[in-house]
Amino acid sequence: xxxxxxxxxxxxxxxxxxxxxxCTYDTSDQSYGLFxxxxxxxxxxxxxxxxxxxxxxxxxxxRYSLNFQKARKxxxxxxxxxxxxxxxxxxCQGGDMxxxxxxxxxxxx
Amino acid sequence: NAGVTQTPKFRILKIGxxxxxxxxxxMNHNYMYWYRQDPGMGLKLIxxxxxxxxxxxxxVPNGYNVSRSTTEDFPLRLELxxxxxxxxxxxxxxxxxxxxxxxxxxxxxxxxxxx
Numbered sequence: 001x002x003x004x005x006x007x008x009x010x011x012x013x014x015x016x017x018x019x020x021x022x023c024t025y026d027t028s029d030q031s032y033g034l035f036x037x038x039x040x041x042x043x044x045x046x047x048x049x050x051x052x053x054x055x056x057x058x059x060x061x062x063r064y065s066l067n068f069q070k071a072r073k074x075x076x077x078x079x080x081x082x083x084x085x086x087x088x089x090x091x092c093q094g095g096d097m098x099x100x101x102x103x104x105x106x107x108x109x
Numbered sequence: 110n111a112g113v114t115q116t117p118k119f120r121i122l123k124i125g126x127x128x129x130x131x132x133x134x135x136m137n138h139n140y141m142y143w144y145r146q147d148p149g150m151g152l153k154l155i156x157x158x159x160x161x162x163x164x165x166x167x168x169v170p171n172g173y174n175v176s177r178s179t180t181e182d183f184p185l186r187l188e189l190x191x192x193x194x195x196x197x198x199x200x201x202x203x204x205x206x207x208x209x210x211x212x213x214x215x216x217x218x219x220x221x222x223x224x
Contacts, residue, residue, distance in 0.1 A: 035212055045199060045215040091151060093213070097142060098168065099152040
C-alpha cells in the first residue's frame with residue numbers, strides 16, 4: 001500500500017524565521033499529487049498547497065512553498081516568515097487520499 | 110455556498126446504539142470521503158465515493174457503512190457503536206477533473222463519544 005511519511009512529530013520555530021516540514025510519499029506511481037493541510041487548535045482542516053509530480057516548478061502560495069524532490073518523492077513544506085498564527089498541526093496527503101501522521105508546529109514569539 | 114455541512118457536531122452514544130452522521134456538499138463535487146481522527150493522530154480514511162451509487166472501502170471501514178444515492182449526500186452509518194469508535198469524524202469532498210488539483214474541502218467535523 002502507498003504510504004505517506006512525516007518524520008517530525010513536533011517542530012519549533014522562532015517568529016519571523018522560516019521552517020521546513022518533511023513529507024515523503026512511498027508510491028510506485030509516476031504520476032501523483034501531494035497536498036498539504038493545516039489544522040489549527042480549533043480543529044478545522046484547511047488546504048494550503050499542492051504539487052503534481054509532473055509540475056515543472058515548485059508550487060508556491062503566499063508564504064507557503066514546496067521543496068519538491070522528484071527522485072525522493074518528497075514535497076517538503078516551507079513556511080517563510082513564521083507567524084504566531086502558524087502554530088498548528090500540518091498534514092501531508094498523497095494522491096490516494098491518505099494522510100501522514102502530521103507535524104505539530106509551534107511558533108515562538 | 111455552504112460548502113460541506115456535517116451534522117451533528119457532537120453526539121454521545123451508548124455501546125450498541127446506532128446512528129448516522131450526515132454529510133452534504135453543494136459544490137457539485139464528484140468525490141466524497143469520510144475520515145476519522147483519533148486524539149493526537151492523523152486522519153484515517155473510512156469510506157469514499159467517486160460518484161452517486163459508487164462507494165468503496167478505505168483504510169478502516171469495519172463497523173461503518175455508507176451510501177451515496179445523490180451527488181450531494183454521503184451519510185455514514187455506525188452500527189452497534191463501540192468505545193473504539195470514539196473519534197472526530199470528518200466528511201470531505203473534492204472535484205476530480207482536468208484543471209483541478211483535487212484538494213479536499215472539509216466539513217467542520219463531528220465529535221462522537223461512545224460510552
